[in-house]
Amino acid sequence: SQKIEQNSEALNIQEGKTATLTCNYTNYSPAYLQWYRQDPGRGPVFLLLIRENEKEKRKERLKVTFDTTLKQSLFHITASQPADSATYLCALVDQTGANNLFFGTGTRLTVIP
């Protein structure tokens, strides 16, 4: 069956450290992978998009990697801040052509001051 798994439900890290979140997928052939941030009671907010032929994408303190051999994406937040505390969702667009984002269940990140 198709699955998108994010490494853990919750991740606590110390302020200033790098947070690394993992997204693994099974039985998908994603052409694109996206990361979103969701705060409690709010809708997801887009962060980054990476294509299958891109190994890495950066935006300010954020970095995403995409390894189609390992079927995995890593999401890094460097110099983390308490304001980075949120749930982070990975989502992929499958090559089947359907216009749909398939989401993982998310990782709740807490940055401890």
Place this chain on the structure above:
Amino acid sequence: DAGITQSPRHKVTETGTPVTLRCHQTENHRYMYWYRQDPGHGLRLIHYSYGVKDTDKGEVSDGYSVSRSKTEDFLLTLESATSSQTSVYFCAISESILANTEAFFGQGTRLTVV
């Protein structure tokens, strides 16, 4: 929230009653989507629209219908609400297909079916 308004924001309804949720956008985006979010499942696509009067089913479309009579409005109807449809519903929009661009989400509607 990228000019997306969902209404109502909260609703409690009884089993068997019809319910309509509304999504209104001011961005003139072609594509609109309805997702539901449940613990342990992540966001799942119910239906989407690729233009006025053009809609298609998503992963979890049973028990739901949609209509889009204007570019800016996308309605989700539960014909006869069931307790399994208790969820948080999100509307999203995108300028083009999701392979090329991001989705913008509304604030969500929390629906409880009792």
